[in-house]
Amino acid sequence: MRKTMNFGLGRRSGTAFGWLQRPFRIITLLLFALLPVYAGISACAQENPLGEVNTQPPPPAPKSPEDLKPVVEGANNVAANATSRRDARIRVDVNLVLVPATVTDPLNRLVTGLEKENFEIYDNNVGQSIKSFSTEDAPVTIGIVFDLSGSMSSKFNRARKALSEFLRTSNPQDEFFVVGFNDRPAVIVDYTSDVDDIEARMVMLKPENRTALIDATYLGMMKLRDAKYERKALLIISDGGDNRSRYTEGELRRAVRESDVQIYSIGIFDQYAPTQEEQLGPILLSDICEMTGGRMFRVGDIADLSDIATRISAELRNEYVIGYRPSDMKKDGNWRKLKIRLVPPPGLPPLTVHNRQGYYAPSE
Structure with a gap:
């Protein structure tokens, strides 16, 4: 088995x-x-x-x-096609100079509806051919420089409401940041498009101490180097001159001249300025605004603050952006003077154009 x-x-x-x-x-x-x-x-x-x-x-x-x-994107309308600088830079022909401008009438009212043919532009006193012309409401990166010194105590609530009017009448795509200052400046609201968030943070602030206006303006301009949009502006809300800054007026003027930032300011000045700093404050603000094609608005009645803020917002949303290629573009790094001459349609009163006074040519 x-x-x-x-x-x-x-x-x-x-x-x-x-x-x-x-x-x-x-x-x-x-x-x-x-x-x-x-x-x-x-x-x-x-x-x-x-x-x-x-x-x-x-x-x-x-x-x-x-x-x-070379690839040129958006050269015909750079302002309208501005894109995120932090995410993707728009590529533009470096020889195209873009000049934002606003136009006002004898009553200081904004003038819109002009055409390309109504403008002549001069570079170092030489007439130029306009290559691009835009009037579209393109987004802007706006830095707010807000005075929180002790002298603002009685004006703070009105100034804060004026800022709210400015923010709420701006382009919804605009981005903002806020630099507050008294003895020293600080970024109190970083880049945001959330108006409610800005307003909520402003409510918590309390004016006190002295005024470092120049340092705060300088910080605002440096902060704008990280702007999302090609168009950049600074709005300064202050009631007096500087009495605390480490930077000098000369250093600020040079920085403003070299920047591509448009500066507006709302000056809430006392009728009788007791100190030399307060007397010189309006002159400094007016000068740096005019250098960039912006304007300083002097507040006569504090009740007018909101209306003035709304007017500045309207100007930023209704700028003419003129582009040209300089006929004699020497890359010598020198200052080149800009001038825009208006050729208004018949029947209009004398008009005033506000634009940047010049720019530095690129260097080799």
């Missing part, structure tokens, strides 16, 4: 292994037969860099003369 069983198992075992060895031999033969085919596929894959089999990136194709030309 035991021998029969062993014989039977042995025979079954031999039969089973014999059955299994047959497909192994077949598979082995197939593999040897396919080796030349696989080698051919590999060779083709290496010879064809566009094939999906090769995981190495192909070498770049040689560029045609058309590919090597």
